[in-house]
Amino acid sequence: MCAQSRAERDSQVFGEGSADPRGSGPRAAATARTVLDGPEIERALTRIAHEILERTKGGDDVTLLGIPSRGVPLAERLARRIEGVEGRTVPRGSLDITMYRDDLRLAPARALGRTDVPPEGVDGRLVVLVDDVLFSGRTVRAALDALNDIGRPRAVQLAILVDRGHRELPVRADYVGKNLPTSLRETVTVQLSEPDGHDAVLLGPAKPRPGEEG
Amino acid sequence: MxxxxxxxxxxxxxxxxxxxxxxxxxxxxxxxxxxxxxxxxxxxxxxxxxxxxxxxxxxxxxxxxxxxxxxxxxxxxxxxxxxxxxxxxxxxxxxxxxxxxxxxxxxxxxxxxxxxxxxxxxxxxxxxxxxxPTQALLDVFTMRERLGRLDGLRVAIVGDVLHSRVARSNVLLLHTLGAEVTLVAPPTLVPVSVHTWPCSVSYDLDAVLPKSDVVMLLRVQAERMHDAFFPSAREYSRRYGLDAERFARMQDDAIVMHPGPMVRGMEISAEVADSTRTTVNEQxxxxxxxxxxxxxxxxxxx
The missing domain is CATH 3.40.50.1370 (Aspartate/ornithine carbamoyltransferase)
Structure with missing residues (x-):
């Protein structure tokens, strides 16, 4: 299903090559634990917005690019917060990474997300990539490649709502909403009001992996 | 797939x-x-x-x-x-x-x-x-880009349907996507099996034109013709060619398509071919x- 969050799909597709993303059936929401609720997500985003302003000394040349699907509404929210503080518009858009993924051949061809680069482009800008969950780091690697084909930013930074660890590439986030220690077998699901109706970050239970004993 | x-x-x-x-x-x-x-x-x-x-x-x-x-x-x-x-x-x-x-x-x-x-x-x-098939997909893509919808779209496909692979692919795809297709051709250039196609057939271009959102012209494929299918190129052009006068009777936002290569003066006049409502290059x-x-x-x- 499309409604399944990318975080969860990533955890299955990227996590040790588990081959069957449909193995879990309907999301085990009954036993999932809420680790961030709506107000906590709001506060984390407000803090990140201020950190971006602080680190970029006012954020004159900042462009926010969300990675579909849930990075896009997060980038939009961050942009609105920065605008609220600084009183000027912040260019924001979306950057689809599907065509740059390193696991395309492990699954049937995926539908593409939207790429929507602001009209001023990314050349010479400070691009902040925004995504919901940082896990293996492979999505960010793909995003850097995609960005490279669009232009040459002055610098690239990464803002993330949840960092769940287990990096497979040398990638780290510049702005983190919450560090969430997880086991590889747990699932992290981010729900946002724009696509899902309400805000929450859920930590799902460990579940048996197909093809793994025990 | x-x-x-x-x-x-x-x-x-x-x-x-x-x-x-x-x-x-x-x-x-x-x-x-x-x-x-x-x-x-x-x-x-x-x-x-x-x-x-x-x-x-x-x-x-x-x-x-x-x-x-x-x-x-x-x-x-x-x-x-x-x-x-x-x-x-x-x-x-x-x-x-x-x-x-x-x-x-x-x-x-x-x-x-x-x-x-x-x-x-x-x-x-x-x-x-x-x-x-890819020609039909790009034609349908162009229609959706230009007109914003496919469902209920009225499409006239005009010309040498008998020898056209573009026509068959378009009829099947447009039907799947909810458009209504009318084939317009001289009786000699309509396939025998056309009653099995999900579309209607007319021999009268002037009756179909004002009711169409899209007019797709097909090239007369002389290289595949081993018989006389119509008396002369001039007569074909007069009855089934899209000239400026017919173009003026189309709906204001209707578009003209052609899979190429065009034969100007035969199925399409040069004036119509160069109109901004003709999508040949977009296609x-x-x-x-x-x-x-x-x-x-x-x-x-x-």
């Missing part, structure tokens, strides 16, 4: 997935780096037994924009002229490691046969008078995006 042989094989969802993917990939043509790494290391063979500039170049460009390696093979100047069969040629190319074969052949059904022989994905780039641009989408969907996954 493993091959693309006929638009009749596409479900509504599959067809829309191709169109939506093409809409995203269209952006690549506007960038400074017009390339995606998606099909790196894959090989696409263009196997063309008939002359073609538009389709072959379009497929080649689409594959290259996705970083695939492209081998162009035309029957002229190859072992085909020494008597090699389609099957042996295809197996030779497969032995060289082709992941996909784009085939154009003068025999209807050639792509279907090929799909039984080779392991890779087969894309039908026109087989005889049967089908030309060519969209062709690259649509073929990228098809190649990605067939070769990009597992």
């Amino acid at each position: 493993r091959h693309l042989l006929s638009t009749g094989d596409l479900s509504r969802d599959e067809a829309l997935l191709v169109l939506d993917t093409a809409a995203e990939l269209a952006q690549v043509g506007d960038r400074s780096v017009k390339k995606l790494p998606t099909l790196r290391g894959r090989t696409v063979v263009n196997l063309f037994y008939e002359d073609s500039t538009r389709t072959r170049t379009s497929f080649e460009l689409a594959a290259k924009r996705l970083s695939a390696d492209v081998i162009n093979f035309s029957a002229k100047g190859s072992s085909v002229s020494k008597g090699e069969s389609l099957k042996d040629t295809a197996l030779t190319l497969q032995a060289m490691g082709a992941d996909s074969v784009v085939v154009r052949h003068n025999a209807s059904g050639a792509a279907h046969r090929l799909a039984e022989w080779v392991d890779g994905a087969v894309l039908n780039a026109g087989d005889g008078t049967h089908e030309h 060519v641009t969209n062709g690259v995006s649509v073929r990228m989408a098809v190649l990605y969907l067939l070769l990009g996954g597992s």
